Amino acid sequence: MSAEISQSEIEGTVKRVQQGSVEDFHKLYDLFSKPIYNFIWRLIGSTQDAEDLTQETFLKVHREIKNVRQPGQFKFWLYRVARNEVYQKLRRSKKASEILVDSTTIDYFDFLPHHSPDIDPEKRALHQELNKIISQTLQAMAPKYRDVFVLAVFHKMSYEDITQIVDRSLLSVKTDIYRARVTVKEALNQYLKIGDRRQAIGEGRD
Amino acid sequence: MDCDEVRVQISALMDDNQEVQVKDIHDHLGSCSSCSEFYEGKLKVTEWLKEAENFQLEPPPGIWERIDSEITPKPKTSGKKPAPPSKK
Numbered sequence: 001m002s003a004e005i006s007q008s009e010i011e012g013t014v015k016r017v018q019q020g021s022v023e024d025f026h027k028l029y030d031l032f033s034k035p036i037y038n039f040i041w042r043l044i045g046s047t048q049d050a051e052d053l054t055q056e057t058f059l060k061v062h063r064e065i066k067n068v069r070q071p072g073q074f075k076f077w078l079y080r081v082a083r084n085e086v087y088q089k090l091r092r093s094k095k096a097s098e099i100l101v102d103s104t105t106i107d108y109f110d111f112l113p114h115h116s117p118d119i120d121p122e123k124r125a126l127h128q129e130l131n132k133i134i135s136q137t138l139q140a141m142a143p144k145y146r147d148v149f150v151l152a153v154f155h156k157m158s159y160e161d162i163t164q165i166v167d168r169s170l171l172s173v174k175t176d177i178y179r180a181r182v183t184v185k186e187a188l189n190q191y192l193k194i195g196d197r198r199q200a201i202g203e204g205r206d
Numbered sequence: 207m208d209c210d211e212v213r214v215q216i217s218a219l220m221d222d223n224q225e226v227q228v229k230d231i232h233d234h235l236g237s238c239s240s241c242s243e244f245y246e247g248k249l250k251v252t253e254w255l256k257e258a259e260n261f262q263l264e265p266p267p268g269i270w271e272r273i274d275s276e277i278t279p280k281p282k283t284s285g286k287k288p289a290p291p292s293k294k
Contacts, residue, residue: 034265059273154262188254188255192250
């Protein structure tokens with residue numbers, strides 16, 4: 001559960017972690033574990049990998065936080081660490097180059113068997129379907145589109161903030177988000193058309 | 207506006223673009239069933255995307271437990287009270 005806390009409180013917490021406070025590190029974990037877990041999950045498409053990499057990210061952060069010179073920039077640094085962990089994993093498994101775009105051949109997507117039990121079944125099914133399409137589309141995208149799209153759309157980050165994480169120019173970030181958005185919309189559109197066609201065929205049979 | 211122009215404008219509208227001629231789109235949709243269908247489809251896609259944007263998973267609780275066990279300093283075993291009673 002992450003309560004909202006101010007930027008100066010985050011800075012104070014980071015400084016205390018730098019001095020060795022485990023309690024304050026727990027505070028940082030409570031604040032950022034959910035966004036980081038979801039960020040990683042969106043990038044990598046698997047909840048199991050997201051779990052492992054979230055753990056790796058926070059362990060690395062704990063090891064290296066003493067080197068952070070500007071505690072006010074902690075959030076950006078944290079996302080950078082998480083992003084690096086993901087891309088290292090992708091490189092190791094060569095997953096990035098092995099992704100198949102054809103949706104019928106992608107069955108690696110594992111989806112919330114036990115999460116979010118309070119969602120009603122219809123909405124749950126819609127979420128499941130939507131996230132499946134989006135995940136497949138994201139996995140098929142070049143990483144440079146994927147990360148900026150996820151940060152902008154799912155984390156509601158400003159383009160300026162995204163440049164701090166991905167270390168690219170504002171123009172490049174803007175263009176890449178636009179291209180990624182078009183790709184995702186196309187995929188959803190395509191799905192919608194297939195759905196309509198299936199429905200029409202179904203209705204025709206009745 | 208012809209159908210192509212209207213469709214470009216509809217796409218811009220769905221991307222929250224401020225410079226869209228909403229009235230022109232509306233007028234065209236009233237008389238063009240094909241563009242109306244296009245509009246409905248785009249609307250659905252946008253709604254879906256919004257729906258997906260708000261969806262987040264909860265991280266499994268075991269993550270912190272494992273991190274905590276790695277970062278919490280282990281209690282020193284050499285000291286006053288060596289715990290395990292090897293002899294009774």
